Amino acid sequence: MNETEPSDIESVAQTTRPTGHPGKIALMRRALLLGAGASAAGIVLAKNWPTLSTESGYQPLLDVGDRLGQVVQRSLMRRGTLAPEYRRDQLSANHPTNGGIGASYVDANPAYERLAARQFRDWQLEVGGLVANPSKFSLNELRAMPSRSQITMHCCDEGWSAIGEWTGVPLGWLLGHVGILARAKYIVFHALDTIGGVNVFDSIDLFDAFHPQTLLAHGFNGETLPVRHGAPLRLRVELQIGYKNLKHLWRIEAVDSLANVGGGRGGLFQQYGYQWYAGQ
Amino acid sequence: MPMSTTTISRVYRHTLPVRLFHWINAACFVMLLMSGLQIFNVHPRLYWGATGYVGMPAVFEIAGDAASGGHDSWIQIGSLRIPTTGVLGAPTDVPSFGRINYAFPGWMTLPSGTMSLGRGRGWHFLVFWIFVANFAAYAAYGLFTGRFRRLLLPSRSELRPRAVLRDLADHLRFRVPAAHALGTYNLLQKLSYLLVVAVLLPTQILSGMVMSNSALALFPWLLDIFGGRQSARTIHFVAAALLLLFLLVHVFQAFVAGIVNEMRSMITGYFHLPEKPNHE
Numbered sequence: 001m002n003e004t005e006p007s008d009i010e011s012v013a014q015t016t017r018p019t020g021h022p023g024k025i026a027l028m029r030r031a032l033l034l035g036a037g038a039s040a041a042g043i044v045l046a047k048n049w050p051t052l053s054t055e056s057g058y059q060p061l062l063d064v065g066d067r068l069g070q071v072v073q074r075s076l077m078r079r080g081t082l083a084p085e086y087r088r089d090q091l092s093a094n095h096p097t098n099g100g101i102g103a104s105y106v107d108a109n110p111a112y113e114r115l116a117a118r119q120f121r122d123w124q125l126e127v128g129g130l131v132a133n134p135s136k137f138s139l140n141e142l143r144a145m146p147s148r149s150q151i152t153m154h155c156c157d158e159g160w161s162a163i164g165e166w167t168g169v170p171l172g173w174l175l176g177h178v179g180i181l182a183r184a185k186y187i188v189f190h191a192l193d194t195i196g197g198v199n200v201f202d203s204i205d206l207f208d209a210f211h212p213q214t215l216l217a218h219g220f221n222g223e224t225l226p227v228r229h230g231a232p233l234r235l236r237v238e239l240q241i242g243y244k245n246l247k248h249l250w251r252i253e254a255v256d257s258l259a260n261v262g263g264g265r266g267g268l269f270q271q272y273g274y275q276w277y278a279g280q
Numbered sequence: 281m282p283m284s285t286t287t288i289s290r291v292y293r294h295t296l297p298v299r300l301f302h303w304i305n306a307a308c309f310v311m312l313l314m315s316g317l318q319i320f321n322v323h324p325r326l327y328w329g330a331t332g333y334v335g336m337p338a339v340f341e342i343a344g345d346a347a348s349g350g351h352d353s354w355i356q357i358g359s360l361r362i363p364t365t366g367v368l369g370a371p372t373d374v375p376s377f378g379r380i381n382y383a384f385p386g387w388m389t390l391p392s393g394t395m396s397l398g399r400g401r402g403w404h405f406l407v408f409w410i411f412v413a414n415f416a417a418y419a420a421y422g423l424f425t426g427r428f429r430r431l432l433l434p435s436r437s438e439l440r441p442r443a444v445l446r447d448l449a450d451h452l453r454f455r456v457p458a459a460h461a462l463g464t465y466n467l468l469q470k471l472s473y474l475l476v477v478a479v480l481l482p483t484q485i486l487s488g489m490v491m492s493n494s495a496l497a498l499f500p501w502l503l504d505i506f507g508g509r510q511s512a513r514t515i516h517f518v519a520a521a522l523l524l525l526f527l528l529v530h531v532f533q534a535f536v537a538g539i540v541n542e543m544r545s546m547i548t549g550y551f552h553l554p555e556k557p558n559h560e
Contacts, residue, residue: 055391055399062399065406072409073494083497086330096333105376153331153509155493157397159323160333161509239494273398279494280405 055273062273069280074207083213083238086151091221092162095154097228099200100193100247107194112248115192120232125216129188129253132179139232142218145169145177150213156242157278164229166236167219172210175254184254188261189235192248195268202246202267203258203276204237213238216249241278243269293463293551298427301418302546308411309523311403312484314390316520317383318400324369324383326517330508339514344381346371353381408488415481422477431465432474438467456537463551476526480519487516 097103101112115123120139128134149167171187187209191200208214215236218225225231230247237244258266266276294302325332326340342364344353353369355362372382374394386392390403422428437443447467450457457466465473489495490502490512506512534542545551 055396059399059402062402062406065402065409068409069405069492069494073492073498076498077494081497083493084500084503090330092331092333094333094335096335155491155509156323157401159319159325159513160331162331162333239497241493269398273396273402275398275401275405280492 059273063276066275066277066280070277073279077207077239079207079211081239083152086153086163088151088165090163091151091165095162095164095221095229096156096160098156098158098242100191100230101227103193105195107197109193112192116227116231123232123250125233125249126251127174127178127253128251129255130181130184131175131254132181135178139218142169142216142233146173147219148212148215149219150215150236150238152213152236152238154242154245157274158242165219165221166215166217167222168215168217168233168236170212171214171216171235172212174216175209180254183256185256186254186258186261186266188253188255188258188266189246189249190251190253191246192250198268200246200248200268201262202244202269203255203261204240204244208237208239211237211239216252239279243274244278289553290550291463291553292549293545294549296549297417297421299546299549301414301421304414305411305418308407308414309527311390311407312411313520313524314388315400315403315407316516318389318391318396319404320517321383321389322395322397324381326514327510328508328514329510330503332510332513340517342369342381342383344369344371346379346381349379412485415485419477428477432470432477434467434470438470443467454536472526472529476523480523480526483519484516484523487512487519491516 100106101109124136124138125142126134126136146169147167148170149165151163151165153161153163155161175187184206186203186205188203189201193200204214213236217230217234217236218232220226220229225234230245230249233249234247235245235249255261258264262268262270265271267274270276324342325334325338327336328339332338338356339358341356342353343356344350344365346353346369351371352363352365353367353371355364355368368385369381369383370385371379372394373379374382377395382394386394389396389400391399422432438447444467447457450466451468486502487506489499490506490509496502496509502512503509506515541552
């Protein structure tokens with residue numbers, strides 16, 4: 001069993017060897033070319049290493065993966081492609097939160113505390129940018145608008161997930177209400193919470209903005225949206241991961257380009273290496 | 281006295297596409313594993329079912345007593361506690377998290393810094409697309425050329441109990457079967473390659489898709505297969521561990537069979553057969 005006849009070897013070698021088996025000179029030429037190519041690549045890499053090795057240096061490379069995910073997933077999606085919804089008996093008993101007012105890395109915010117102390121009666125949502133009728137809406141006006149309730153899973157990028165019921169105005173309806181202009185391509189969200197003195201902001205494209213499950217939520221589990229979940233108003237964008245669901249909104253803005261939003265990165269977290277398209 | 285010469289015969293064992301698939305896959309696997317550990321480190325707890333967060337019972341956890349000033353760390357699986365002090369869960373000061381037990385050491389992760397979640401995810405997604413394109417090309421090649429049927433499917437005779445026992449005995453004695461030299465695989469090799477190619481790698485792709493909000497909206501039946509998002513995350517981790525185990529055994533076996541010859545055949549395609557004296 002362990003002995004192999006030379007004839008077997010020959011036959012295997014003959015049947016599987018490619019017809020154009022390279023000679024010694026061809027092999028040496030190939031090795032030389034490979035060596036030259038590798039050296040050239042090595043020199044280019046070494047020269048640019050101080051830049052490439054920094055996190056912002058290789059960020060454009062990582063962005064390729066984010067764009068690829070966006071292109072592939074979006075090409076398969078229809079407007080009616082919905083995130084799974086759950087039953088009321090599946091609601092999480094103690095839905096955790098991350099970020100927003102009260103989080104360890106978010107600044108203390110006396111102005112916000114004053115708004116909260118008066119149940120956000122002094123708060124208004126500004127809707128502006130590329131819309132026909134820039135407007136301001138109070139919380140009561142938003143509550144009087146058409147609303148949708150959905151029981152969905154909040155998926156934190158850290159890995160945990162919980163199920164909650166969100167009630168709010170479909171963003172697509174509101175954008176229609178203020179007359180979003182045809183040349184608008186993205187919606188930018190500005191939040192009241194600040195990190196290192198900078199207000200949190202992020203953006204989504206119009207596919208997500210007009211998706212039926214994308215809400216400006218003012219209710220959680222049948223009650224008024226609590227501070228820890230983003231009072232008075234938060235974004236629910238169910239096709240993307242947790243951190244895209246901005247809390248404590250005060251202004252939304254329709255724009256035709258993200259070139260001037262967060263240095264072209266579209267948001268604050270994206271400047272720390274987080275994905276802009278967080279659907280994958 | 282008769283003349284004695286030595287000839288070296290060689291077999292063309294791995295075609296160029298197979299060698300490319302192999303090395304691209306190897307590089308992708310290492311990067312996916314390392315970036316996966318970076319992501320895992322932010323929430324080193326695994327759950328079963330739809331939801332999971334701190335406060336819910338974990339089925340697996342890398343934890344310790346760093347928060348209360350201790351030096352011990354452990355893996356908790358149900359009621360089983362395995363000490364890992366000095367190996368996993370090192371007490372580490374992390375900005376905005378405080379002093380925590382950091383599950384996998386920085387040198388195992390991509391990028392190597394602590395809590396580099398955004399860029400860990402960035403690497404994971406970028407490499408995923410390279411991996412999945414390579415895997416799809418490999419699968420098409422294997423099906424189209426008949427390679428899978430020819431090399432990976434065990435024959436009826438191989439599955440006879442006697443043959444299975446002999447193959448097991450060969451492995452336990454680290455004896456390399458003669459079939460190996462001819463570029464065919466023995467039974468355990470076939471089964472382990474099949475497990476990787478047909479079970480573990482597809483499991484990783486599908487369980488990863490459960491954790492992608494948009495992919496899950498597109499393919500909600502994935503939830504039924506994996507029994508919830510947190511179950512899928514747990515399976516993703518376990519399958520990654522099995523793939524790492526395969527990698528370690530695979531490299532060990534290459535050493536047992538002769539690392540120089542094995543590496544040569546995986547790089548140049550040519551496997552040198554054992555020398556045979558020719559008597560004339």
